[in-house]
Amino acid sequence: MDTRTLGRTNRTVSAIALGTWQLGSDWGEVTEANARAVLDASAEAGVTLFDTADVYGDGRSEQLIGSYLADRPGHAITVATKIGRREAQDAANFTLAKFREWIDRSRTNLRTDTLDLVQLHCPPTAVFSDDRVFEDLDTLVAEGAIAAYGVSVETADEALAAIARPNVATVQIVLNAFRLKPLDAVLPAAIAAGVGVIARVPLASGLLSGKYTADTTFAANDHRTYNRDGSAFDVGETFSGVDFARGVAAAGEFAALLPGEAAASGFTTAQVAVAWVAQLGGVSSVIPGARNVAQAKSNAASGSVPRMSPAFTGAVAELYDREFRATVHDRW
Known part of the structure; x- marks a missing residue:
């Protein structure tokens, strides 16, 4: 597993991390054993970075991580949580x-005296300009x-405001083949400031x-069912804010x-999608979630995907420009 320095935390973490929203709530039921x-x-x-939040399952995700790590003294895992x-x-x-x-x-x-990394959890925009x-x-x-702090953001402008703060260690932002705006200014600014992304x-x-497929359905308690219109939280967190049917069609084009070389080596579309993000300059770690062991193993294996060519990145950009730029680029 490739490792990087996580911005101003000065901690070394894996390029592929684990997002644990799924272990708390909003993605269907996951048992404690699973x-x-x-x-x-x-x-x-x-994987040496677990990302969680105090509201995932009203603390369930944090509690599961805390219990798991308490049984493993001397572990090398960094836990990033969120508040707000x-x-x-x-x-x-x-x-x-x-x-x-x-x-x-x-x-x-989390059963610890000092939290490794605390991120403000997509706070109101006014927070970013408040020195206090x-x-x-x-x-x-x-x-x-806390050992260090960062900010999880909804928009590129919020990310840039956070990066300008002298003691912000990390910025967390939506970034995938269907949401490319962070490539414009956020990643270059983070590199220049030494802030982790x-x-x-x-x-x-x-x-x-x-x-x-266009007919795929999800459980009633899955945000992919109840938040498609943004009625529960920012719609950009659900399917990256793109129309589901249009996203399904574009995913076929992405595949x-x-x-x-990647296809010949047996890597899946999902693994290539995660690896492409991880290979972007300025990205410290990528946090795909997992609801089961197979998904967890598959995500981690994304770190072994061969480096992709500029031509592939150009093709991804063309797909984005054609299908999504007009609806998502200026919104977030």
Whole structure:
């Protein structure tokens, strides 16, 4: 597994990480035994970054990770969690007192005194221009409650505002073949500032696996059913904000672009999609999620996909420009 330095945390993490939203909620039911098996399969495959949040299953995801790692003293896994969505999305709620409350809950869930990396969880845009918010986070670092902090963002402009902050260690953003805007300015700015980029939703909520048809359905408690119109949270988190049927068709085109060497080696469309993101300059780690062991192993194996050519990247860009630029590029 390829490793990189995770921005200003100065921690070394795997290029392919594990997103654990699926282990908490919003992707259908995952038993505790299956969740632990996913964590175990990922760790055995060389994954050393787990990404979670305090609201995934109301803390269930954090608790599962905390229990798993407590049984493995001396582990080399970095845990990135998120705070800020336990209450109304009002910039006035982002205070030191609230930070302490949320962080103490996460420390209990994760069974640790110091959280490795805490990310503000897609906060209101006004938060990014509030100096006090970042001073409060600096206070928590000085006190030892957190080792480093970053921001998970919805838009490229929010990412650029965060990167400009001197002590922001990482920025997490949606980045995949159907959401290319971060390539314009976010990745170059992160490289210049030494800020880590964590790429989320690399498979566009599974669209880029190439396994869906226009008739595919999902469980009622799966966000791919109930958030297609953005009624629960930002619609850009569900299928990257693209129309499902259009995304299915474009995923078929993406599959047809697979490099010959990768296809000949048996790599899947999903693995190539994840690997392409991981191979972009400026990306520290990619966080595909997994609901079972097979998915966890497949995701980790994406780190072995041969480096893709500029011609492949050009073809991906052409597909994006033709199918999605007009509807998603300026929105996020």
